[in-house]
Amino acid sequence: MIVATGNDLGSGDVIWWTGSGWSRHIGEAVDVGTDGEALIEREAAARRVNVAYLVEADATPDGPLPHHIKERIRASGPTVRADLAVNTDIPIVKA
Amino acid sequence: MYVYDKYDQAMVDARVADFRDQTRRRLSGELTEEQFRPLRLMNGLYLQLHAYMLRVAIPYGTLSGRQMKMLAHIARKYDKDYGHFTTRQNIQYNWIKLEDAPDILADLASVEMHAIQTSGNCIRNISSDQYAGVAADEVADPRPWAELLRQWSSFHPEFSYLPRKFKICVIASAEDRAAMRLHDIGIELVERDGVIGAKVFAGGGMGRTPIVGPEIKDFVAEDEIISYVEACLRVYNRYGRRDNKYKARIKILVSELGVEEYKRQVEEEWAHMKTLGIDPPTAELDRIRAHFVDPAYETGLSDAIDRSDPDFALWVDSQVVAHKQPGYAIVNISLKPLAGIPGDASSAQIDLIADIAEKYSFDELRVTHAQNIVLASVKKADLYTIWQQLHDAGLGEANLDLVTDIIACPGLDYCSLANARSIPVAQKIAQRFADPVKQRDIGELKLKISGCINACGHHHAGHIGILGVDRKGTENYQLLLGGSGAEDASLGKIVGPGFDEDGIVDAVEKATDVYLAQRQTGERFLDTYRRIGMNPFKEAIYG
Numbered sequence: 001m002i003v004a005t006g007n008d009l010g011s012g013d014v015i016w017w018t019g020s021g022w023s024r025h026i027g028e029a030v031d032v033g034t035d036g037e038a039l040i041e042r043e044a045a046a047r048r049v050n051v052a053y054l055v056e057a058d059a060t061p062d063g064p065l066p067h068h069i070k071e072r073i074r075a076s077g078p079t080v081r082a083d084l085a086v087n088t089d090i091p092i093v094k095a
Numbered sequence: 096m097y098v099y100d101k102y103d104q105a106m107v108d109a110r111v112a113d114f115r116d117q118t119r120r121r122l123s124g125e126l127t128e129e130q131f132r133p134l135r136l137m138n139g140l141y142l143q144l145h146a147y148m149l150r151v152a153i154p155y156g157t158l159s160g161r162q163m164k165m166l167a168h169i170a171r172k173y174d175k176d177y178g179h180f181t182t183r184q185n186i187q188y189n190w191i192k193l194e195d196a197p198d199i200l201a202d203l204a205s206v207e208m209h210a211i212q213t214s215g216n217c218i219r220n221i222s223s224d225q226y227a228g229v230a231a232d233e234v235a236d237p238r239p240w241a242e243l244l245r246q247w248s249s250f251h252p253e254f255s256y257l258p259r260k261f262k263i264c265v266i267a268s269a270e271d272r273a274a275m276r277l278h279d280i281g282i283e284l285v286e287r288d289g290v291i292g293a294k295v296f297a298g299g300g301m302g303r304t305p306i307v308g309p310e311i312k313d314f315v316a317e318d319e320i321i322s323y324v325e326a327c328l329r330v331y332n333r334y335g336r337r338d339n340k341y342k343a344r345i346k347i348l349v350s351e352l353g354v355e356e357y358k359r360q361v362e363e364e365w366a367h368m369k370t371l372g373i374d375p376p377t378a379e380l381d382r383i384r385a386h387f388v389d390p391a392y393e394t395g396l397s398d399a400i401d402r403s404d405p406d407f408a409l410w411v412d413s414q415v416v417a418h419k420q421p422g423y424a425i426v427n428i429s430l431k432p433l434a435g436i437p438g439d440a441s442s443a444q445i446d447l448i449a450d451i452a453e454k455y456s457f458d459e460l461r462v463t464h465a466q467n468i469v470l471a472s473v474k475k476a477d478l479y480t481i482w483q484q485l486h487d488a489g490l491g492e493a494n495l496d497l498v499t500d501i502i503a504c505p506g507l508d509y510c511s512l513a514n515a516r517s518i519p520v521a522q523k524i525a526q527r528f529a530d531p532v533k534q535r536d537i538g539e540l541k542l543k544i545s546g547c548i549n550a551c552g553h554h555h556a557g558h559i560g561i562l563g564v565d566r567k568g569t570e571n572y573q574l575l576l577g578g579s580g581a582e583d584a585s586l587g588k589i590v591g592p593g594f595d596e597d598g599i600v601d602a603v604e605k606a607t608d609v610y611l612a613q614r615q616t617g618e619r620f621l622d623t624y625r626r627i628g629m630n631p632f633k634e635a636i637y638g
Contacts, residue, residue: 010192050128068568073144073507078509080518080519
């Protein structure tokens, strides 16, 4: 699956496209299919997202799991500060 | 310490006003991200892995208690209650909101600080020796020259768009505590026939092409240092490789031209520069120098230290260094607690360090490139009280230059450029070597970790260096041995194939086991490595 991500313009928070808006939780992200480029262009122009791009992910029962470790850490938050993490359940190192 | 004059303050205040307007225009949509990005970067505001990151300049790592308290205030009010001290003697905040950034810069300006030129292809924060002005072995205090270079390089119109970023370091002793030769330009103040001048090195650096900077001038008189450095920059600015980002640093130019040809071109340019009268008048250097006179040291103080508390005695042996003034000492505060994050400090810890500096160290602090903090001048009689306060705040670690005093970049936990995490590796190594007796038995061992080839964690200069790489989407760590950022500067060599996170910790331990088995009396890890070479280490690690 393909998910869209970027940062909130004002807060800088990592955000994911849910189909109707943006969420800090990747678990709410949806597959944007082939519409991704048009979506991020539209959302960036409306300043609802900053520096948006598309990420390949696996669909899992717990939600999308990005292929690349960098995106898994973006989705999780710093692995060395659990108190600041968004989602500590994301497996950073794939089995 | 240097105090801003009206020109310094006006420049910084004007920049805050500019950035406030630029931020307003970005948030309202008048500016696109493409237009805004270079503007925010000129003010140290990056977009990192999780949020905006603000890098604040700490000129040559020196700041007052009031400035340190402002750093704590920013951490508390605008960030998540902590800051990260960097290998460039700066501080970074990892969770900044764009809408807060102008207010933060205004707060910084209120205490004579800013984030200007902490990003971009310009001359970055000038770095220096954390013991400047108090070390017994220096020929002069390097801070006035560092300050002069700061003023010269700030908003220098000719050097605002260099081929790449540019880092300058100034030291004034034969012992190099600032990795001077791993800078684009390294300046070592020296004395010749009773006259102070500079020995200049150019074309050093780390990153993907590490080079120990060669000497290009054995002596420049102190009143001609600016014109000489300007000539070095001019040649680089004209001929540096703007066609290839990875070949754009001055080290590539010096390497491709050859040291002799680069020197010749600099000399030619310098002869021209000297006719322009750009060197500041002696009165200006004297004006700056007046800000760095010795504080009012008390005389007749005892050098005795009551070592009856064994934990305190251990800390003194590790963290306290000789001061030029009888009765005083230099204190190194470790920001490397066991299982902590190298260089991180909470707002409460930053405030406490500021309080201690105000009360016991003439209101002055230094940030070191090894991500620790220095109290430059404390009375030996106050050491026990200071240690108790630090210890109670989790700042009493006694590990200066030991295997757990690890330099680590933010790595993939925070940095968008990183390929692998650095901090968890540092934490696992620190835990493996947690036994203080073992640490002290191993002795001086500078271990440095970078999460990518950009080498912010100085892995090339580690006695043991670790480089995190991306191997088919998996974090992998290469081990290097034999680097040094000191006066015996050298570059570490890769031992062999990389390791996973646990494997690299085992490899480090095996390397120290080889050292312990083979060392001769008085040898550090680095000395033994240089004597016996790579093979015994390689056999132990891969055999």
